[in-house]
Amino acid sequence: MKPINVNKTNTSNFxxxxxxxxxxxxxxxxxxxxxxxxxxxxxxxxxxxKTIMAMEFLVNGIVLFDEPAVFMAFEEKKDDLMLNVKSxxxxxxxxxxxxxxxxxxxxxxxxxxxETGMYDLEGLFVRLEQAIYKVMAKRVVLDSLDKLFYGLDDxxxxxxxxxxxxxLKEKGVTAIITSEIGDPFLSRSGIVEYVADCVIVLDNxxxxxxxxxxxxxxKYRGSIHGNNEYPFTIxxxxxxxxxxxxxxxxxxxxxxxxxxxxxxxxxxxDNKGFYEGSSILISGTAGTGxxxxxxxxxxxxxxxxxxxxxxxxxxxxxxxxxxxxxIGFHLEPLVKSGLLTFYxxxxxxxxxxxxxxxxxxxxxxxxxxxxxxxxxxNLMTEGPNSDIRxxxxxxxxxxxxxxxxxxxxxxxxxxxxxxxxxxxxxSSMVDTWMMVQDIEVDAERTRSLCVMKSRGMVHSNEVxxxxxxxxxxxxxxxxxxxxxxxxxxxRREKEHANLSTSKESIGVKESSR
Amino acid sequence: MSxxxxxNIENTHALNAAKGKYILRLFVTGILPNSVRAxxxxxxxxxxxxxxxxxxxxxxxYQQPSLALSEEIVAVPVLxxxxxxxxxxxxxxxxxxxxxxxxxxxx
Numbered sequence: 254m255k256p257i258n259v260n261k262t263n264t265s266n267f268x269x270x271x272x273x274x275x276x277x278x279x280x281x282x283x284x285x286x287x288x289x290x291x292x293x294x295x296x297x298x299x300x301x302x303k304t305i306m307a308m309e310f311l312v313n314g315i316v317l318f319d320e321p322a323v324f325m326a327f328e329e330k331k332d333d334l335m336l337n338v339k340s341x342x343x344x345x346x347x348x349x350x351x352x353x354x355x356x357x358x359x360x361x362x363x364x365x366x367x368e369t370g371m372y373d374l375e376g377l378f379v380r381l382e383q384a385i386y387k388v389m390a391k392r393v394v395l396d397s398l399d400k401l402f403y404g405l406d407d408x409x410x411x412x413x414x415x416x417x418x419x420x421l422k423e424k425g426v427t428a429i430i431t432s433e434i435g436d437p438f439l440s441r442s443g444i445v446e447y448v449a450d451c452v453i454v455l456d457n458x459x460x461x462x463x464x465x466x467x468x469x470x471x472k473y474r475g476s477i478h479g480n481n482e483y484p485f486t487i488x489x490x491x492x493x494x495x496x497x498x499x500x501x502x503x504x505x506x507x508x509x510x511x512x513x514x515x516x517x518x519x520x521x522x523d524n525k526g527f528y529e530g531s532s533i534l535i536s537g538t539a540g541t542g543x544x545x546x547x548x549x550x551x552x553x554x555x556x557x558x559x560x561x562x563x564x565x566x567x568x569x570x571x572x573x574x575x576x577x578x579x580i581g582f583h584l585e586p587l588v589k590s591g592l593l594t595f596y597x598x599x600x601x602x603x604x605x606x607x608x609x610x611x612x613x614x615x616x617x618x619x620x621x622x623x624x625x626x627x628x629x630x631n632l633m634t635e636g637p638n639s640d641i642r643x644x645x646x647x648x649x650x651x652x653x654x655x656x657x658x659x660x661x662x663x664x665x666x667x668x669x670x671x672x673x674x675x676x677x678x679x680s681s682m683v684d685t686w687m688m689v690q691d692i693e694v695d696a697e698r699t700r701s702l703c704v705m706k707s708r709g710m711v712h713s714n715e716v717x718x719x720x721x722x723x724x725x726x727x728x729x730x731x732x733x734x735x736x737x738x739x740x741x742x743x744r745r746e747k748e749h750a751n752l753s754t755s756k757e758s759i760g761v762k763e764s765s766r
Numbered sequence: 767m768s769x770x771x772x773x774n775i776e777n778t779h780a781l782n783a784a785k786g787k788y789i790l791r792l793f794v795t796g797i798l799p800n801s802v803r804a805x806x807x808x809x810x811x812x813x814x815x816x817x818x819x820x821x822x823x824x825x826x827x828y829q830q831p832s833l834a835l836s837e838e839i840v841a842v843p844v845l846x847x848x849x850x851x852x853x854x855x856x857x858x859x860x861x862x863x864x865x866x867x868x869x870x871x872x873x
Contacts, residue, residue: 360838362855367869369845370803370858375795376839379831405841 269475272320272392272427275313276306278494282479283470288450292418292428294398297455302466302487303431304329305338306455307394309491310429312343315353320391323384323426324356327400331358342489355388361400368406374413377401378420391426398432415448450474456482465644468494484644488610506530506709511623511658514553515546517728518687521704521713527685528709529622530656532649536663537689541700542721543662545580546689547625548573549726550660552582554623555592562594562621564612567628570595581725594619609648616655624652626661646682684708689719694731702728788812788820788870789849795842796828800859804843807860815872845869 270289273280280286287293287310297303311322326334334356335345348354357380385393395401395417402410421428434454452472458465467482485494510525519526527533535543544567551561565573573595574584587593596615598608616624629645652659661683685707692701702719704712717728792808794801805824812820827834827842837846847854847870856869867873 357835359840361840366841367854367856367865368858368862369856369865369869370807370861371800372841372843372858373795373798373800374841375798376793376827376834376842376844379795379827379834380839383831383835401840 271476272314273318274310275317276309276492276494278483278485279468279492282468282483282494283451283473284477287427287429288474288476289427290422290425291450292421292430293451293453294449295429295431295453295455296434297431298434298457301455301457302485302492303455304334304396305341305487306492307396307429307431308334308338308343309341311354311392311394312345312348314392315348321353321388322355322392322394323381323388323390324354324394324396325381325384326356326358326396327361328397329358331356334358340489341487341491352388355384355390357384359401361403372409374401374417378417381420382424385424385426393421393424393426393428395428395430398430418448451476455485484647486610507656512553513546514549514551515726515728517717518702518726521715521717521728522685522707523710523712525710527658527707530653530658531684531708532653532682533658533660533685533687534663534683535660535687535689536665538691539664541689541691542719542726543664543689544568544573544627545577545721545726546687546702547627547660547662548577548582548584551593551623551625552577552584552587555587555590558592559622560592560594560619561623561625562596562612562615562619563625563627564596564598565627566598570597579723580721581723594621609644612648613651616652616657620655621657623658623660626659628664629661630664649682685712692716692731694718699731701731786850788816788847790820790822790870791837791846791848792822792824793827793833793837793839793842793844793846794824796826801826801843803859803861804845807863808845808866811860811863811866811870815867816870847871 271283271286272289273286274283295303295307308324311324314320314322324334329337338345345354345356349356359377359380381393384390398414402414417430430449434456449472451470451474454469454471456467456469458467466485466487468485469482470478470480483494485492507529509529510527511529512519512526513522535546537543547563551563554561563570563573568576570588574588577584584593588595594615596612598611612624649659686705687702688705689700689702691698693699700719700721701716703714703716706712716731718731720727720729790808790812792804794804808822812822825833827839833839841857843857843859845856845860845866847856850871854869854871856866860866864873
């Protein structure tokens, strides 16, 4: 391995000095930022956010840490660059006017250049030095390397790149150098593996038409770092990287309880209802009353003068209100009074990330105590399950930090329960999980409800009949008439034996067909 | 124009076509080996092929760093042919005479 040139600033102790990026989440997974006075390679394909991330690193440096910055643009024209990042709320003009930021466009026209022998990139160094001196920069971005190196001789470039890294170190600037990931020069000469101190890869993957941006640190010399791929988003506030742990660790667990809105259900839950700030999943097959349960919860929350956000992904708000009216929940006055807010969007309209961003924005505005997502499975059709799960986990974490109780419903098919009783893996992230399903009792389709799990409380294991009427919802024991054929009693026996595990009770239903 | 002239080895042709003096600028960095070689090589080439018909200015960007920006210089040494048009850039130590001549539009 190539020895590290020990920098003046960090000879005193073994601890690696780092330069905070100020980018939400990135400082956590890098354990304190990018290596100070060194260069970080930021790799990624076109359009995955390299330039924006690099620019945010600089702007944060100026705004948060008073470190002036230089941006050397090889790719974009200065004006285009300014325009592109303007959408992100960065006031570059002001920073430039205050002499805190200097942007230099370096025009590279390899096609017009004839090589006549040995050369080096000393011209770039001269310009860079001037630029750094101009604002006394502490942070530098070179965007992008492949553009700079395009068409130039490999051997020269390799040595020049090494020289550039050493030179930047000597100048005492923390640098980000961006490059296309598939650049043949980089991969051929193994620069990624051997030369740079820190390498971060950005990626914009599209699966099932849904793009997700991801970030991964593939190398960070002398420092521990998160190894995973972390999703990140770009919105008008800039880049947010989402390490799963970052939000969850800060959460406090509340001992307070909140009623589910159904007396009988509260009884099953320790006689008190849900924990405040917990996550609740209601899963069940179609037509089992998931939305009704959710609406009942929303209704009861609003009745206690607390706010609730109802995110409907299946039915339009008007339809939800009309339907709930029929079972005795008058939601319309609650909407008018501002206690209940509906967010309605077709899942396919935008990707999950943007849904969550939109919902987050509303949450910041109205500060609800309860958020309902109905149903979460509609969002799930919009991407691979693992993505959804991690995104959902982060979203739940976010809600928990805000002490918001979240309830989501999940529509599942009978088949999927059999295949995967843990409900597509999302049940592990919730605190309380209730399953509603149809079972047959005496040749009659009956709605049933059971609490599969509820963390931190003694809950009932009983499967109860779940009645929806004009007056709302109530639960009653499953009554079975005494007379019956031998087949019916057999079924009954089996049902009794398997009351706690819904999976098998579905099995009964299947076998009784 | 002159760049496209055939395989005519006779350079007088190109010279006539160019009309007027060649205006050349060579940007170097101090006395780094590439720069020293470039200065030597371009002087030889000019004397041999453009005698009396050129004006060569050698600029050290260490001394005049602002010119590196205004002239868009990245790789050095670099020879810029300002005239005749079109402007041409040749990077390197000018050791490949053939390429220099091609760049100058002489071959």
